Amino acid sequence: MGQLVTKMMSIFGKQEHKVIIVGLDNAGKSTILYQFLMNEVVHTCPTIGSNVEEIVLRKTHFLMWDIGGQEALRSTWNTYYSNTEFIILVIDSTDRDRLLTTREELYKMLAHEALQDASILIFANKQDMKESMTTVEISQFLTLSAIKDHPWHIQGCCALTGEGLLAGLQWIQSQATAN
Ligand SMILES: Nc1nc2c(ncn2[C@@H]2O[C@H](COP(=O)(O)OP(=O)(O)O)[C@@H](O)[C@H]2O)c(=O)[nH]1
């Protein structure tokens, strides 16, 4: 019965929040989504599609789209934008060479009409690696403090252990339920 209600809500309700997970290939997007699915605090519904999962945190439902990050696919990101409330941008914190590319993709997204009302969570992933950049370094390089027209938050994490992931998701959940 509970499951049926959940299904009905997701079909008819407005309670479902659309989240897109973006970032360059190898950043850790799929690993993060997999960790959410494995977490006992986060409830999940059966797989909806190959790259979409429904997860539930404190009765807030999220539809999470894991979008491919290879160069050829980045031009298709905008086909996922409509009705997106949250962007999760995943960064490989060891990938200094491509942080400029990430920066360009970030500002392209923020300027996109369909994402005007979206909030953005940045996961500075792979914090377990010795050579990883800190969240402060990444914030400065991306000039996050200059972003005034979108709520944003940066969270360091390690998708392999799950460290930091729930904190990031909780920020999204608090944004989703704030009025
Ligand atoms: N050391 C380390 N490796 C990670 C972490 N997260 C992901 N990886 C590895 O990075 C590679 C790419 O991860 P994946 O989730 O497939 O990236 P995607 O292309 O963004 O979906 C895989 O080998 C992961 O095991 C992390 O936090 N730390």
Ligand SMILES: [Mg+2]
């Ligand atoms: Mg992937």
